[in-house]
Amino acid sequence: MASKPKSQERGPRYVALYHWVMDTKAWKSLNPNARCAYAFIARRYAGPGRNNGMIPCSVREIADDLGIGKTTAQTALDALQDRGFIVQTRRGGLNIKHRHATEWLLTEFK
DSSP states (O other), rough: OOOOOHHHHHHHOOOOOOOHHHHSSHHHHHHHHHHHHHHHHTTTTOOOSSSTTTTEOOHHHHHHHTOOOOHHHHHHHHHHTTTSSEEEEEOOEEEESSSOOEEEEEOOOO
């Protein structure tokens, strides 16, 4: 019998929004776009000891996924940074030789 792929061994992936996070004044002060942007970034978090601090996500990706403008997406990211939910660890860039998205750290995880 063939073994299961590793993704199936661990079970389905999900994003947890803990009550203690959602009960904070900082979370309650976020607008819906910022909350959705947080969930979009958190979806890319691979678990403890995996990729926190190296989660790639660009303003353009958030804007496309949420159906909002790039300026609104940037405002959402600024609000998340302002309130301490995310920290930028590597700035993204577009040039001919190297193209990469900004990388983020979710502060609720180690």
